[in-house]
Amino acid sequence: xxxxSYLLLLAAAGVGLLFIVQERRIKRxxxxxxxxxxxxxxxxxxxxxRMILTSFPLLTVGMLLGTHWAYMTRGRFWEWDSTETFSLVxxxxxxxxxxxRWVKGWRxxxxxxxxxxxxxxxxxxxxxxxxxxxxxxLGGKNI
Amino acid sequence: xxxxLGLNHRTAPVSLREKLSIAxxxxxxxxxxxxxxxxxxxxVCLSTCNRTEIYVQAKNRAxxxxxxxxxxESHAGxxxxxxxDQASTAGxxxxxxxxEGEAAVRHLFSVAAGLDxxxxxxxxxxxxxxxxxxxxxxxxxxxxxxxxxxxxSLYVGKRVRTETGLGEGASxxxxxxxxxxxxxxxxxxxxxxxxxxxxxxxxxTAKHLLAQKAKSFLxxxxxxxxxxxxxxxxxxxxxxxxxxxxxxxxxxxxxxxTSAPHAVITPAHVRDIMAQRxxxxxxxxxxxxxxxVDPSVNNIENVYLYNIxxxxxxxxxxxxxxxxxxxxxxxxVQEETREFTRWFRAHRAGLHQGLRHNSxxxxxxxxxxx
Numbered sequence: 015x016x017x018x019s020y021l022l023l024l025a026a027a028g029v030g031l032l033f034i035v036q037e038r039r040i041k042r043x044x045x046x047x048x049x050x051x052x053x054x055x056x057x058x059x060x061x062x063x064r065m066i067l068t069s070f071p072l073l074t075v076g077m078l079l080g081t082h083w084a085y086m087t088r089g090r091f092w093e094w095d096s097t098e099t100f101s102l103v104x105x106x107x108x109x110x111x112x113x114x115r116w117v118k119g120w121r122x123x124x125x126x127x128x129x130x131x132x133x134x135x136x137x138x139x140x141x142x143x144x145x146x147x148x149x150x151x152l153g154g155k156n157i
Numbered sequence: 158x159x160x161x162l163g164l165n166h167r168t169a170p171v172s173l174r175e176k177l178s179i180a181x182x183x184x185x186x187x188x189x190x191x192x193x194x195x196x197x198x199x200x201v202c203l204s205t206c207n208r209t210e211i212y213v214q215a216k217n218r219a220x221x222x223x224x225x226x227x228x229x230e231s232h233a234g235x236x237x238x239x240x241x242d243q244a245s246t247a248g249x250x251x252x253x254x255x256x257e258g259e260a261a262v263r264h265l266f267s268v269a270a271g272l273d274x275x276x277x278x279x280x281x282x283x284x285x286x287x288x289x290x291x292x293x294x295x296x297x298x299x300x301x302x303x304x305x306x307x308x309x310s311l312y313v314g315k316r317v318r319t320e321t322g323l324g325e326g327a328s329x330x331x332x333x334x335x336x337x338x339x340x341x342x343x344x345x346x347x348x349x350x351x352x353x354x355x356x357x358x359x360x361x362t363a364k365h366l367l368a369q370k371a372k373s374f375l376x377x378x379x380x381x382x383x384x385x386x387x388x389x390x391x392x393x394x395x396x397x398x399x400x401x402x403x404x405x406x407x408x409x410x411x412x413x414x415t416s417a418p419h420a421v422i423t424p425a426h427v428r429d430i431m432a433q434r435x436x437x438x439x440x441x442x443x444x445x446x447x448x449x450v451d452p453s454v455n456n457i458e459n460v461y462l463y464n465i466x467x468x469x470x471x472x473x474x475x476x477x478x479x480x481x482x483x484x485x486x487x488x489x490v491q492e493e494t495r496e497f498t499r500w501f502r503a504h505r506a507g508l509h510q511g512l513r514h515n516s517x518x519x520x521x522x523x524x525x526x527x
Contacts, residue, residue, distance in 0.1 A: 036340070041455065043467040045326065045474040046340055054343035055438065119435025122459040 015079060019072035020136055023108075026065035027133035030126045033058040037123050059121060062129055070108055077101055100139035107132040158258035158501065159199070159306065160218060161265065162225050163210030166275050169252035176233035179204040181288075185296045187232070192298060195224035199303040203268070203289040205282070207275050212265065214302050222255065229253075262306065263494040269314035270486050271323060277483060278324015283314040301504075306497065309512065313493045320489065321482045326475030330358075330468045331365035333475070334442050338366065338410055341438050341461060345369040351408040352376045353401050353422075354415025355387045358444045358465075362412050367391055375408060377401020379415070402426070406433045410440045413449035422450040427457055442468075 036052050052058075080101070081091045092098060111128045114120035120128075164174065179187050179202060191211065192200050199214035209229075215221035256264045264273070269286045271278045290307035293299050299307070317323060327333040335345075342348050350371045352359045355378045367374060374393030378384035381397055388395035396404070398415075402422075405411060415421055422441070431439065436459055443450040443464040455462035500512045 040337065040340055040461055043463060043470065045471045045478070046336070052340075054339060055341050057343050115436075119432075119437075121436030122438065124458060125436075 015072055016076035019069035019076060022065045022069035022072070023129075023133050023136060026062045026069070026129055029058050029061050029065075030130045030133075033062065033126050034123065034130070037126075055122070059126070062126060063115065066108055066111060066129060066132075070112060073105055073108065077105060096142040097139060100135055100142055104132055104135045104139060107135060158498075159212055159214045159261050159302065160222065160255065160257040161210055161212045161261040162222060162229075162253060162255050163203075163208060164252045164254065165208035165210070165273065168254055173233070173252055174207070174209065177204075177209040177229060178206065179209065179232070181292070184289075184292050188293060188296055188298050191225060191228050194228050195221040197221050199300045200298045201289055201293040201303055201307060203286060205285045208268070208273075210268070212261070212303070212306075214300070218257070226250075226253065259494060259498050262497050263490060265306065265310050266313045266490045266493055266497075267487075269310040270317035270490055271314070272317075272483065272486055272490065276324065277479070278486075280318065283311065283318070286314065287311055302501070305500070305512070309493070309497055313490065316493075317486045317489050321485045322478065323482045323486045324479070325482070326478050328472060328475055328479070329365075330444075330465065330472060331362045333468045333471045334362050334412075334463065335365045335369060337461070337463060338440055339369070341440055342409060345371050345410075347372045348409040349373040349375065349407065350410045350412070351401060351404060352378075352387065353398070353411060353413045354378055354417070354445065354449065355383045356414035356416070356445065359412045359414035360387065360390075362442060362444060363387075363391065366410060366412075371410075373408075375401065375404060377404070405430045405439070409438070410442070412442045412444065414443075414445045415449050416445070417449060418447060420449060420451040422454065424451055424453050424457065427454045427460055431457060431460060444468075 032052060033055065036046075036058070037055055039046060040055065053061075080098075084093070085091050107128060111120075111125055111132065114128070115125055164177065166174070169177075184202060184204070188200055188202055191197070191202070195213070195215065196217065197213045197215040199212075201212040203210045203212070211225055211229075213221055213225065265286075267273045269283055271280065271282050274282050286307070290299070290303075290311075294304065294307075327336045338345055338348075345366065346369070348371050350363065350366050350373070352363055352375070355376060363374070374388075374391055375396060376384045376388040376391075376393050377396045377398050377400060378387075379398045381395065384395035384397075387393070405427075413422065427439070427441075438459045438461065441450055441454065441460065441462045443462060446465070448464055450462055450464070452462070452464075454460055496512060
């Protein structure tokens with residue numbers, strides 16, 4: 015569950031980087047003759063939004079399953095372990111992305127930075143999972 | 158070595174080109190007639206709206222050349238000798254060019270590469286060369302030499318297309334504006350365009366944008382009559398200037414060209430609009446002199462402001478780029494011409510040598526279709 019959502023978010027982050035580069039070139043009035051193969055800003059932006067929209071429920075369900083599993087095995091839902099904390103931060107960032115977009119019409123550069131930040135935290139989570147987490151290992155259901 | 162006899166958009170006016178163009182369904186019988194009249198061994202005829210060229214391999218070149226010229230004249234319905242006789246017929250023969258040997262090969266390769274086209278780098282020509290070759294090949298008018306030569310020209314055309322950016326990059330202010338709009342919005346089909354102030358330049362730029370079939374078109378002007386004039390011309394809606402400023406919440410592309418002595422679109426106004434647009438991108442093209450839009454508007458999120466200098470700058474960058482890419486394409490054509498000549502000499506000497514395909518080598522049996 016989480017794996018799939020991470021893959022979708024990876025796609026969103028990849029396109030997000032392209033978006034940031036292209037957006038900056040257009041804003042700075044640079045010739046785009048060499049970059050003709052990139053899709054338009056609107057297309058990329060919509061792609062990022064759809065990826066995040068699809069992955070968010072998966073992310074949520076994945077985390078709920080994780081807490082359920084933690085309760086079954088350790089008798090507690092949440093222990094503020096590094097993996098859990100970072101996962102929560104990831105979830106909050108993407109929740110913020112969607113909320114701001116729906117409520118305040120946040121689009122374009124700012125919201126793409128937010129999406130990139132979310133994926134940055136995912137990377138940190140995975141690193142933490144490898145090296146620091148006493149409770150979670152890569153074989154666990156939480157991944 | 159082969160030679161080529163023909164005319165193109167640079168050497169002949171359209172009135173002459175249309176007389177000499179050969180309809181596809183008449184091509185094979187024309188080839189047959191040309192072959193008989195000029196006693197050639199191999200023959201390909203390339204006829205498009207910008208050129209009619211006959212590529213020929215013949216033992217008796219001088220005879221074939223004269224015979225083909227006569228045939229072209231009769232095809233064009235001109236009295237015999239008209240193309241040849243420079244003095245008496247206002248220099249009609251000046252419209253024909255003739256390249257022989259390596260120059261003919263180079264010419265074919267440049268044509269296939271799109272270097273010889275009216276719009277450099279256009280892709281249509283490669284398909285036309287292919288069709289011309291296929292028609293001649295199916296009719297049995299080509300042999301070993303032309304099979305290799307024309308397949309090679311298709312390869313050169315593809316190579317130039319993939320290895321250079323020939324023909325990329327818009328070359329006028331209007332088309333740069335369209336290009337930028339497409340980079341921001343994608344297809345302009347469901348986008349709306351507004352002109353604020355109805356200057357001459359605005360009209361030109363709007364024409365470019367509307368050619369992309371924008372969904373709706375608004376014209377707002379201080380003098381309402383002029384707005385109506387422009388709106389009628391393009392099939393849009395006319396409105397008063399203040400109403401136009403309010404409509405900025407709805408449209409996607411705004412072309413500003415008022416004659417106001419100071420900026421009429423301020424950052425505060427645009428911020429207000431963007432709040433109502435809920436982040437949808439806004440593309441502002443300021444071609445007024447003095448400028449209509451405060452330059453700091455470009456710092457607002459999702460607003461893209463281009464003034465006439467920004468567009469002009471991109472045009473000149475693109476022009477530089479185009480000439481660089483054309484030079485690169487020329488180099489490829491030269492290289493391939495030398496390579497083909499090398500192959501041809503070896504072939505004539507009876508050596509079985511392959512044609513180098515970029516870095517790899519094509520087997521000597523390359524023209525499988527014989």
